[in-house]
Amino acid sequence: MRGNTIKISLFGCLVLLVTTLSAQGSRCSDIQPFCAGNGEFVFPNSNRQVSDVVAGESGPDYGCVEFPRYPSWFYLQIENSGDLEFLISQSENENGTGAALDVDFVVWGPFNASDDYCSDEALSEENHIDCSYSDEAVEIASIKNAKQGEIYVFLITNYSELPGYINLQQTNNDVNAGSTDCTVLNGVLGGDKMVCGEDEFILNAETPDATGYQWFILDENQGDFVEIPGEINSELKVTANGDYRVLIEIPEEKTAIEDKVAVFFYEKPLIAIPAEPIFVCEQDSTVDLTQKQTELMSLNPDVLGIFQIQYFETENDVANGINIEDPTAYIVNNDETIYARIVNLNSGCTSDIAEIQLDFRSFPQVFLQETYQICVDAYGLFEDELVLGQDLGKSYKYAWYNDGKLVSQEYDLYLFEESADPVYTLVCTEEFTGCEISYSTTIEYLSAPNSVKIDILKGDFQDNWNVEVITASTIGHSSEYEYSLDGGTFTDNSVFHNIPRGLHEITVREAGGCGRVFVEQFTVIGYDFFFTPNGDGYNDEWQVTQNPDYKVLKIRIFDRNGIFLKELNPEGEGWDGMINGKLLPADDYWFNLEYVNFKTSSRHNFSSHFSLRK
Template identity: 30%
Template sequence: MKYLRILLILFLLLCAFPKARAQNISVNPNITAADLAQNILINSSCINLENINASGNPTPNDQSYASFTAGANFPFSSGLVLSTSPSKNAEGPYIQADSKGTQVQSWNGDNDLDNALGINDSKQATVLEFDFTALTNSISFNYLFASNEYQSYYPCRFSDGFAFLIKEAGSSEDYKNLAVLPNSTTPVSATTVHPRINSVTTAQGVIQGCDPQNETYFNGYNSASSPINYAGQTTVMNAYTDVIPGKKYHLKLVIADDATRQYNSAVFIEGGSFVSKINFGEDRTAANNNPICYGENFVLDTKLNPADYNFKWFKKDSSNNYNQIAGESDPDYTVTSAGIYKVEAAIKGTTCISVGEITVEFTPEIASTNTSLLQCDDNTDGISIFNLTKAANIVKNNNTQITNQGYYETLVDAQTKTNPIINPQSYTNKTPNQLVFARIENSYGCYTVPQITLNISSTIIPDQSPIATCDGDEIQDGLYQFNLSSEVTPQILTGLPTGLVINYYLTADNAITETNALPNIFKNTIPNSQTIYARAANGSDCYDIVPIELVVHTFDPANFEDEILYLCKGDEITLSVATGFKSYTWSNGETTNSTRVTSAGNYSVQVTNSNDCQKTKTFKVILSEPAVITGVEVKDFSGVDNTVSIQYTGAGNYEFSLEGSVFQDNPTFTQVNPGIYNVAARDKNGCGISNSFLVYVLDYPRFFTPNEDGFNDLWTIKNIDQMPDYTISIFDRYGKLLKQMNQNNTGWNGIFNGQQLPADDYWFTLQFINGKNVKGHFSLKR
């Protein structure tokens, strides 16, 4: 049983190996150049070959050109390969360890390739070349380029070169290279087709990578499962060129290593893909961005001589079958409807039938509308300035997919797209009712030419009365703002058709060209009077342009500043302004130039002049009355710091006095001398004086001299007898009571127990019956 299992495993492995091997291409290097060209590359009775040659690796049994067959994992099922190493090395899988390649020092390059690619000193060239004559007007074939240079940083710097070179046989003209990127002259190579290459760190340092180049044509890197033994390859590409039927050309297919002879490359050409066909160019479709314009005829021309060919024309039906077009046998056919068309051109007396095929689509018709523009004329000569772009959306029926491609004075210029009007936003017509032409195009460049008639408006807006306002700000400079839509527009539109739109401009020219429109809230720039221009428009048409005078009246009466007045309680006061104004409106309802008021408050009068401009003056009436003194706060017995503070009530602005002659604003008096005062308050606004209030300011002497000379012989407090009952006690420095006095005593003479006391300092206490207590000391001097 164990042996059976081993045999089964061996059997499965043996079965799997050929299958895996079959995924790789199989190369046959034992083939002649004639077989490669006639039986592998070309499969057409419409191409005649001669002078077929091939060259390559000089090493025996290591031919560098060959045929190949492939499985499903390769784009071509068969074909031919030209390589810079023995062709057998092209068989997969890809082995990275062996990718450095074959170097044969005796294997030379190719001068024609060097000249075509602009390189020097190519090496190890393989060439297949021949003369051919095509019986139709184009040839093409499919290929891909593979290289072991698709690794590391090499595509940033190195690439082997290859080219498909063609020219007229026997001529000295330069070759044309067909192995180029689509729609360009850039040769296909590892340096022109690759993805992003990252930087690489080597023993010599960091080698910078490079950005991708034409990455869409890079098919990818290969691996150990690849059917070919190359590191990477391009997508399938097509070599194509037009030819002249019957003319002999020389074609040279060549590939070569760069000067290093390392990391070999190959070009694979699809077997049977070299064909000669009738070329009508690329399909004329929306997908190709080149459909035929609506209304145009499209001629399919084989450019073949009807004496040598028989022609059949076909159109594909909805079931995807070609149906021959009856009666059409000419070398050209005019297409008038969309479809897929085919021609078969059979060379008389041969089996060669050349085929041409093309898909044709037509664009939809471009809808357009002829229109007119109606402009105003400032001098009735029929000539004005038109903004032609106002018709832009009208002529193309507001279709956003259609573009305006200029305005022209003649139909021929519009059709040929020459001599466009340079500034269509400001075009001066040459003649009354002139026609101009708009060219409109779809996204494919198809066009139509609608016409625009330039007419002059014959409608008239009557002359307008000035629009007046008053200068309503503080500075009466004759400059003030107008709300044009509410103050001016209603007057203009009176009696005009509905639907008109009014815009305003500083000048008539601006109104005609509709430039620098004024804002709705417009402040005049010329004091007192300024003329602006109103443009009435009906849609894009001008109805008329009319001047409007804007007048700003100033009103700055003299002596009209706000006032503050004082009203004595119980009185009345007259408020007045100058006479001569059109009207007066007082805040209390009076309508003359004056009014009498009996209460305080804010009053105002608004006066109106002959221009109906108004000015307002405000009177602030403040109530005032005599003060009532309610009390006095006295600070006495303090020497120079004696003060008197008057306490009062009343609504007024007061000044104060101790003796009735000298007044001050402050109700507090300082440094008051001892004495008897009648304090009072007086209203500054003339509303009278307050009640009088009696005040006593007392103080004691700081020394006395009892020497019987008639001066300071007694120590006493002046005016104390006017005060409530009191008791004065006098002490020596040791606190011994020496004397007590009351309102019945005249003072102390410095005697105690009949003896004169010595000069010294003595103390006293003053005790009023109301509880007030004063202490101090004084000196007795002898």
């Protein structure tokens, strides 16, 4: 029976406020009161890091909750009659962000204030009001037709067992809704006291019209409260952990007012100021803030799971409890200041704030073109040396790579000859941060053609022959060539049209002026591409024509198999297709002729083919 005893209060009434707590009742005997008000009721959950109460105690009927994992017990008292609906949610972070965690609940009631509502009889199936055992992180609890003064018991469980925060708020606030009574929270001594970093704490039980005070402390050996001699004032200076009780005498009251409170002294976590900033390399999009964790924690005892570091973007975020969700992958674009504090998960005590400087390391721009065009000779040697790179200063190291091999560790790279791999990569490293950046360039090798070939394409004897210039370049070179016919304008077109018979000259050069210029002479010999020896007076004979630039000396005819057929007189009328008085069949025939170039007095051979048609 609880009678008129004022309940021990850990929490404050929330009216348009958000309150964060650091401990809660894991057993019904430690049950804590709450009121919903018009705001949110936020508190750390019970989890495997901070509680040794893994499952709900035996005795109560938990209804639909088959496994009440890491329980938290609360009760509320009805202020105004009506229906009440509560949203219960659980998440990783205090502000509702992060991973959603499975939460379950049971509600029992109604009870009177004088009832022992933690008894097995009270927490029975007959007194079930609402229950949920779903795998959701958000639940709705309802109390229908609640009456003024009634008390209801809530059990909220953390099935995930992971650290997080529970948010409980009343969602129906219309004029017909019921409401909770916040006076149950306002005990004389207030909630349990978590004293951080102080040697003493003053308990104040000052009550109007009181005529006397008696203070007691729980003697764990006796299992009962014993009076503290000489303490008869409204205030008590406390210097040690313990459970304290006060009796307050008021003449108008038939019984003394009693209140109890637990006081816990904790060392305030200490946080070390990082000696150096976190260097953020330009090429990285994120940085791991936790790399300073060991240094930040270094002033505290090495107790696994007791301390947690929270990281914040701004000082306002610190004040509002909005911590960085994923400190292992924080996005950085410039120099920044990050704020960190250490939290003792057992006590809720926090350290001072430490600043972590983020030093964004941007590299000087290295002037390295995407490509370089270099003229090489027939042996792959550069006409002029190529120098790549520039000096960024003594704080940088350099490494040049080609074909996967380290070729230099100087800032500048001198190149003199062609490489099988045209790609060169420079890796710059800032020595004291280890930040790296790489640049690559491709060498385009240019050269004069290896050879030039002139192909004379078919035409007729009316000065409309075509000439194609075929150039061969070194494999891997990206040269482009220009062509000039008989000293005319250079063009990138390698085919010339309407070339007359006679001696001509082709000039070939690399478009950028690389290497030597090729000059090739050629002769266009006039001959019939076909003839029709049918006696109709048109194309009856096959002929090779003379020209002032050259003189044909000898003409020999062959069949397609290379068998010699006939030698013609260059000064004669031509060939009528007859051999030994017999007309040869329609087919392709080959000829070879010898001619002399009048300009050079040199002799040349020319071969091609023609067709006999019927």
